[in-house]
Amino acid sequence: MDLFEYHQRYVTLSQENILHGLQAKEYQLGQVFSQLNLTFNENSLRIAILGCADKRFVKGHQELFGRLLYKPLELTTFDINTDHLNGENRIIKHDCTKPLPQAPYNVIFSHILLKFIPENQQWSVIKNSYDALKSGGVALHFMDVGGKSLPTSMLKEGFNKVILDVIKNKLKESSIKFINFKVIKNKESSGYLECLVLFKE
Numbered sequence: 001m002d003l004f005e006y007h008q009r010y011v012t013l014s015q016e017n018i019l020h021g022l023q024a025k026e027y028q029l030g031q032v033f034s035q036l037n038l039t040f041n042e043n044s045l046r047i048a049i050l051g052c053a054d055k056r057f058v059k060g061h062q063e064l065f066g067r068l069l070y071k072p073l074e075l076t077t078f079d080i081n082t083d084h085l086n087g088e089n090r091i092i093k094h095d096c097t098k099p100l101p102q103a104p105y106n107v108i109f110s111h112i113l114l115k116f117i118p119e120n121q122q123w124s125v126i127k128n129s130y131d132a133l134k135s136g137g138v139a140l141h142f143m144d145v146g147g148k149s150l151p152t153s154m155l156k157e158g159f160n161k162v163i164l165d166v167i168k169n170k171l172k173e174s175s176i177k178f179i180n181f182k183v184i185k186n187k188e189s190s191g192y193l194e195c196l197v198l199f200k201e
Contacts, residue, residue: 011084018056039136045107047075049061078093080096081093108139112193119162137200138198142193145162171198
């Protein structure tokens with residue numbers, strides 16, 4: 001599945017569905033932040049969002065991170081194609097397999113992004129997110145991998161494999177501090193996502 005087709009799916013979604021998606025993301029992030037003892041000394045925080053399926057998520061991301069982090073935010077959204085985000089603030093057309101511009105950031109967030117990235121380029125996304133962090137910053141990558149790899153049903157739809165063990169081994173080889181744990185998708189579900197958290201010391 002290409003990104004244009006994916007974005008077109010979101011155009012037809014109701015506002016109720018978009019809000020449900022944002023609530024799920026906030027629920028997932030809340031689980032992560034409850035397990036991390038994050039302290040940011042800055043009065044305001046810089047956040048980078050890698051990939052965004054619908055323009056209605058832009059404001060929603062700003063609001064949910066504000067509620068979770070209790071600080072003013074400067075939030076920038078990056079996507080390889082930004083036509084679907086026209087009219088929103090701080091949108092940058094960018095291929096996330098390349099170094100992130102306007103770094104550094106306190107928080108970098110991707111949600112189900114890697115399945116759109118060819119397997120041999122996924123490590124570049126992860127490494128670039130780490131390189132773009134401020135000291136004390138975190139990169140949060142949520143992956144629908146079901147354990148070790150993308151579910152077969154998704155592979156049939158044209159998504160790319162995401163092999164978490166390969167990424168974790170590369171992080172270890174690069175001496176990058178990280179943790180990985182499962183988060184429940186939403187309050188109504190028993191399904192889960194994998195969350196990979198990178199720390200910049």
